[in-house]
Amino acid sequence: MSAASSARQILTRLHEVMAGRTHAQHKLDRVVEIIAESLTSEVCSIYLLREGALELYATQGLNPEAVHVTRLAIGEGLAGTIAQNIETLNLAEAKAHPDFAYRPETGEEKFHSFAGVPIVYRERAVGVLCVQHVEPRRYEDVEIEALQTTAMVLSELIAHKELVDEEGQIDLEIAHIENDVLQGLTLVKGLAAGRAVFHQPRIEIDQVVAEDIEAERQRVYRAFDKMRDQIDALGKEPEFGKGGEHVEVLETYKMFAYDEGWSRRINEAIDSGLTAEAAIERVQQRTRMRMREIDDPLLADRMHDLEDLSNRLLRIVSGQLGTAATQGLRRDTILFARNLGPAELLEYDRRRLKGVVLEEGSLTAHVVIVARAMGVPVLGRVSGIRTRVAEGDEVILDAVEGTVTLRPTPQVVDAFATRFAKTREKQATYAELRDVEPFTRDGTRITVMMNAGLRDDMSALAMSGADGVGLFRTEFQFLVSSTLPQRDRQLRLYRDVLDAAGDKPVVFRTVDIGGDKAVPYLDSAVGERDENPAMGWRALRLSLEREGLLKAQARALLEAAGGRSLSVMFPMVSEPWEFDAGKQVFEDQLRFLRERRKLVPETIEYGCMLEVPALADALDILAPKLSFISVGTNDLTQFLFAADRANPKLAERYDWLSPAILRFLARVAQSLVGQNVRLGVCGEMGGRRLEALALLGIGYRRLSITPAAVGPIKELVRKVDLNELTQQMTRWLATPPGDMRAELQRWAAQHDIDLD
Structure with a gap:
């Protein structure tokens, strides 16, 4: 049988x-x-x-x-x-x-x-x-x-x-335990409070046993047809975000949507006597059980894709469509989800969305990059969401300590409110420094710039008092689009950004996609996924191979900056020839525009990011060709330590203040002394007060950081005697203490420098 x-x-x-x-x-x-x-x-x-x-x-x-x-x-x-x-x-x-x-x-x-x-x-x-x-x-x-x-x-x-x-009566509902604390991995720092809302509202299945098996089968067939039409239509939309699906899994969605094995299993469940909804849920339960047994992260990702697609099919067949974003947020919200794509996050009302808690999530996920730009704290790798959180629960999110508190007691709420108020007071103090230039106590001017990636980010330039945009991530436009953004769309974005910046400089980093920032319209060219995506086919490597992509971006940037200054930075440069090749694409497009008497930039500065350690040993060759160089500490750290930042076991293991990192960065700074090259840092390291202190002490004078960190870093700079700090850092690097972090904290305390 x-x-x-x-x-x-x-x-x-x-x-x-x-x-x-x-x-x-x-x-x-x-x-x-x-x-x-x-x-x-x-x-x-x-x-x-x-x-x-x-x-x-x-x-x-x-x-x-x-x-x-x-x-x-x-x-x-x-x-x-x-x-x-x-x-x-x-x-x-x-x-x-x-x-x-x-x-x-x-x-x-x-x-x-x-x-x-x-x-x-x-x-x-x-x-x-x-x-x-x-x-x-x-x-x-x-x-x-x-x-x-x-x-x-x-x-x-x-x-x-x-x-x-x-x-x-049995325990069907979640036990409403006061002060239930869940642990997670901080992906975007911050504090927030609000009511719990699930990104995918639960679907209630009212009937599980079928009265007419053939009728249920036809319902599933119709739902499959509708779902496939939706998935196909997503690839044709100018903005992928309208469909509310994960950008990076569109191709996998298509594969699963047309997978005969999946539809056959649902059919078999209907044969057993289940309704269409119950059959989909039955197959979904089986998928979840398999997911718990999978150690391979790539295979687990594919199973999660199938889970997301099952949810879509279930919503279609039940008629319960839409996410919490489409229904609208009615109050301050902490959003709970298994995972999110960047386009999905951008659908939410920023006035109401106070924080995000993910069952999955990694430091390199697309959604984290966007959330950081939006100023929304995010906690990832939080287990037990579905079994311990109820819709509407009061929630306190501490994405500094890495916890989320469910149903806090009045005492906990009061303590959080006090802490939050102190944070706001500090922010008000930092805001007072908006128009103050950051000079050290011994008179050295430090350049403090901000990172951006969205058109809306530019409003933070005036509010933060940053000296300019040291890193504009052009890939955001690529990540939230279902097709390669056309040149005219790119041109409008870049022109709007330059208009918003006014007289302040903007450094545009050419597109950094591929690898762990996969986009569906390039997947077919990639073939199989990289085993190590962070070190794979991405950034400038991809752009040079897909030359049409870089040509379109180069012309869009050159036209947008017509009559103004343009600063271009190439990511993931490993050897000087890659920089030369990237610059040549821009020079060719510049000649093309001049021949057609188009308005071109008055000046163009070319720079690159130092993320790949090998480049440090070729700076003597490359430096004469550069106007500036910016160290990307996030990627650099994982490459130096061979430690994937997306791996939760390694994410917090290697310290930015370890002698290995600081000595490497100090050597880079020393190798550029006397060269006419501006050296800076545009990684997360520069936005942390203690780490920024170390960077100042080893020769870095330009920092590009999140807008929220501009005020705190300005305040830090004004308390530092650079001469004294440099001497101390030199001694420590020569003979490293057992705990560099602790020593630097003690030194800061002795010099009345607040690091909180």
């Missing part, structure tokens, strides 16, 4: 039981009898979550006196392990499992084989369905499939109070 026919047989009989007018316990008793008979199993038991523990609610084959007596904690025994891990167990010998826990009142000592599946409701295990045999044997795949399908139906019946009476 197939899995579908086994499940259909059980569901048909369950439907008959549900139609009866007997009380809930009698229905549950009949359910375990039906499952045991259908699978020719000697034991069938149902454990349900009540008051925080799994309670035996019904059994066929075990001692009936154990019902409502036997209880297991989450994680205790086989049932507790299934509930904790939301996994399936299939054992020929139950007692051999390390988590086996014997309960004498059940009389289960004579049974050897065991199979159990979680009863899942809203991504939480609210119970366990298990079967047992005297003879040691593993259950067949068709039996496990039937059990899993039955467990899904049971969860909906339980949720609709059809199998549990009022006295025996």
Whole structure:
């Protein structure tokens, strides 16, 4: 018998039981009898979550006196392990499992084989369905499939109070624990408070058992057709953000949307007797269980893509369309999501969106770059979101310490308000420095510029008092577009940015896409994904190979800066010839425009980023060709330490204040002394007060940082005696202390320099 026919047989009989007018316990008793008979199993038991523990609610084959007596904690025994891990167990010998826990009142000592599946409701295990045999044997795949399908139906019946009476109510809803604190990885620093809102609102499935299988199949076919049309249409839109889908997975979406295996599995679930919605959810549950077993991050990403696409299909078939962004935010919000694309984040009302909490997320994710530019704090790698957060919960986000507090007590709210007020006071103090030039105590002028990437970012230039834009990331326009942005669109953006900057300089970094910033319209050229995307086919490497891309950008920048000054910076330069090749593209386009009597820039400055360590040993060759060079400390650090910043185990492991980093940066600064090249830093390191202090002490006089950091760094600069600091840093680099960070903190405290 197939899995579908086994499940259909059980569901048909369950439907008959549900139609009866007997009380809930009698229905549950009949359910375990039906499952045991259908699978020719000697034991069938149902454990349900009540008051925080799994309670035996019904059994066929075990001692009936154990019902409502036997209880297991989450994680205790086989049932507790299934509930904790939301996994399936299939054992020929139950007692051999390390988590086996014997309960004498059940009389289960004579049974050897065991199979159990979680009863899942809203991504939480609210119970366990298990079967047992005297003879040691593993259950067949068709039996496990039937059990899993039955467990899904049971969860909906339980949720609709059809199998549990009022006295025996189980823990369906999230336990509203006050001051429930979740830990995560800080992706964008900041403090925020608001109400919890899920990016993808939950879809309630009202009916799980199909009355007409063919009608349900047709509903799924129509939903598939509509979904495929939507995915195809996304690739044709001028702005990808309108579809609300992840930019970087469009091609994978198309692959899954037309995948026959996926649609076949949904069809098989319908064959078992499920409605269209329940069938999609059934296949989605199976995907989630597989995801928990996957260690390969690339494969896990693909499974997440399928999860996102399943959500889209479920919304289409149920008629419950849209994200929280399309519905609109009505109050200060902390947004919760499995993951987000940059275009999706930009859909939200910035006045209401105060913070973001992600189950996944990495320091290099596109959404993090955009969130940092928007000034929205983000916490990533937060587990337990779906099982511990309820829509509308009051939330305090501390993306400095890396925590999110759910349902805080009044005392915690007051303490946070006090801390937040102090932060605002400091910000007001920094704002007073907006028009003050940052000179050190011994009279050295430090250039403090800001990073940007969006048209709206330019308003921060005047508000922060930055000396200009030291890094304008042109790739943002590429990341939120479904097709390669045409030259005229690029030209409008660059012209608007220069207009907004006025007399202040703007350094445009040529597009840094590819690798970990994949865009769908270039995926076909990439072929297979890079094993190490940060060190792969990206940035200038990609632009030089796809010359049309760089030509279009070069002409757009040259035309936008007509009659003005233009500063161009090439990313990911590894050797001097790459800079030469990039500059030649601009010079060729400049000649083209002059021949056609177009207005061109009055002056052009060319520079590059130093991110690849190899370039440091070729600066004597490259420096005479440069007007400026900017160190990208984010990429440089991961390359020096061979440590992927996207890996949470390594993200915080290597310190920017380690002697290795500081000595390297000091050598770069020394090698450019006497050269007519402006040296700066445009990585995150320059925006942290302690790290900025170290940079000043080893010879860096130009910093380009987030707008929010401009005020704090200006204030820091005004407290520093550069001569004294330089001497101390020189001594430390010659003979590094055991803890450079601690030593620098002590030095700062002795000189009345606040580092908070």
